[in-house]
């Protein structure tokens with residue numbers, strides 16, 4: 001018993017005969033405590049106290065030896081959420097503990113049942129069932145409600161059929177029989193006469209259920225459709241209201257068929273168009289649309305039909321029956337059938353003939369006004385009574401060099417013409433005040449134009465009065481008084497500006513007569529370059545400034561002038577007063593003076609400096625070329641020397657090495673320790689020398705001849721290098737294919753890799769990484785190591801021949817390797833460089849042009 005109490009997942013409690021709690025499980029407490037506002041133990045009595053049923057009676061029933069189920073008991077937690085539990089009463093043999101009560105949470109099931117019940121209640125859906133075996137009938141609560149029967153009413157097949165109204169009795173009887181025999185379900189809208197003699201429209205649905213080929217029952221529902229009938233009535237009513245609204249609307253309304261026929265029109269349409277309804281139904285809208293408006297109308301209608309727009313509006317003209325044109329505002333929408341085809345169009349038509357005429361009249365008047373307003377030379381502006389600028393004509397805007405937007409809606413005294421002269425602006429303000437109470441004012445005043453000049457104008461302010469004698473606008477007008485004087489002054493000024501520029505220009509100008517060649521005008525630059533005085537030049541002719549041997553160029557100029565009226569970029573020399581010459585580029589064009597004489601404007605640019613620079617540049621170029629040739633020669637000689645020397649040195653060295661080896665093997669045993677060491681030194685020295693010569697030879701052999709270049713796959717090169725190195729200490733990324741010579745490239749990368757392995761702190765394990773860094777114009781290969789690194793100052797030096805940073809005792813080497821690498825990269829038109837950090841390692845970069 002105890003075990004059951006402890007191990008059950010359901011809450012369990014043990015009670016005695018009178019319902020007192022003897023023991024509860026742990027989860028009994030956790031489950032039921034949230035439903036009670038107390039902290040002490042929840043007893044069976046507590047549960048009983050909130051139940052609608054007498055649970056103790058269930059417990060008593062159980063004493064007889066039966067297992068008893070309680071109905072679902074509802075609990076509310078503190079947040080009023082509903083929970084349901086069923087209790088199972090189990091009799092026990094225990095003397096003291098009579099009954100075991102086991103609780104089961106059935107909340108989920110009960111909530112759903114509850115929901116279903118509520119839903120049917122709200123939808124007024126009743127359920128019924130006919131047991132076809134024993135003819136028993138079952139109605140649920142809602143069905144009983146629909147029939148309005150008293151609670152003790154017992155439905156039978158006969159009295160159920162009896163509730164259906166008149167002819168429906170037979171019909172339903174027939175349906176039920178067909179359902180039993182043929183298994184046909186039914187769904188009908190009919191009427192019943194309720195217990196209280198009310199006629200109630202209902203929908204009745206029945207579905208037979210079969211077992212081993214026999215109909216065992218018919219299940220069905222029943223729903224009141226009173227509301228839907230009301231809807232139908234409402235629809236009828238609104239249809240009628242619509243019909244009235246349609247007929248008597250103040251707006252013309254028409255229903256038009258897909259091909260444009262008038263199907264129905266209201267009174268207003270007949271009024272607007274002058275045709276009767278009958279006459280219109282014989283016509284289409286196309287027949288009475290003015291031809292100029294038809295295309296747009298049809299186009300919009302087409303868009304409407306294709307669903308591109310949902311409605312459209314346009315202003316159009318119809319032919320009235322009396323032959324006149326009627327302006328109308330037309331709005332069209334579309335009504336479609338279920339399959340999407342067009343059922344008809346609904347058109348609203350408003351007569352706007354009068355509005356259009358009125359609009360046109362206003363437009364005409366406006367246009368007239370603006371033409372006059374803007375074509376006046378006088379400055380005219382319209383102000384409101386407070387002096388705010390409402391409109392202004394173009395003459396005034398041009399005078400002030402301002403746009404309309406910059407001045408409109410501003411007080412006149414704050415606009416560009418007035419605002420810089422405080423005294424005048426104040427005066428204007430006062431005068432506007434006077435004009436606003438009806439005075440006309442006129443006075444001379446200075447205003448500022450667009451160039452910042454103060455110009456005197458004859459200015460007036462005239463009030464515009466409405467019918468009630470109120471000033472609504474003020475008309476401001478201004479006329480320049482000193483037009484002519486002002487204009488002259490301006491020309492004079494601009495001419496003197498031009499003259500200054502002309503004189504200061506570094507380029508020379510000569511104005512000469514086309515016919516006679518007499519010089520009419522020159523600028524200062526001509527005086528500076530020719531060293532003649534201005535007076536002297538003005539007595540000369542154009543050709544007097546040119547040395548004789550250049551006369552042929554003058555005739556070239558003359559030909560160009562007569563052919564095209566100008567000449568350009570002609571090189572010629574000019575004379576100076578010192579009898580020397582200077583080279584120049586000259587351009588020219590024919591012009592006319594006020595008297596109609598033909599003149600030439602020539603523009604002369606002294607190019608002596610340019611020429612000198614060119615000559616110097618040429619000379620420098622020549623020198624560089626010569627130096628290059630020299631360098632090339634000495635390089636070649638040097639390489640030849642290195643090649644011969646290293647080659648020729650090999651022979652004696654081989655002799656020294658082999659004889660020393662002979663001496664060592666034959667007489668070595670006779671030497672004392674010192675002697676043996678000396679022999680060893682000689683052998684080592686010879687070996688080093690062999691390495692040196694070998695490397696030098698390799699260096700001198702790298703040829704200039706790039707004709708042997710081919711596509712070299714760097715992956716192959718590095719695979720070969722890797723195979724030479726015993727330990728797998730190189731990590732190689734996929735590499736590109738470059739244009740070059742295979743053997744030198746192999747030596748290049750082998751050298752760098754070997755250096756990376758060699759220049760390490762003793763004991764450290766070398767790691768070499770080879771990477772490909774593609775760039776726009778070059779392929780860059782980087783080879784990094786984790787070696788000792790190179791001092792910043794020595795970075796350049798290591799690529800020089802015989803340059804070593806360490807002695808032989810530290811690291812062996814010849815100092816040729818990197819010089820060779822550099823030479824190989826040079827031959828490939830590439831670059832080699834290194835980045836390094838002492839103690840961390842170095843990265844060598846080799847870049848190949850793409």
Ligand code: ADP
Pocket residue numbers: 751755756759785787788789790798803804805806812813814815816817818819842
């Ligand atoms: P060597 O035969 O002496 O190695 P190299 O021309 O190959 O001649 O290199 C020149 C010098 O550059 C070396 O003596 C060494 O001091 C320095 N050097 C070259 N590679 C490295 C490297 N990976 N790390 C550190 N120092 C280097």
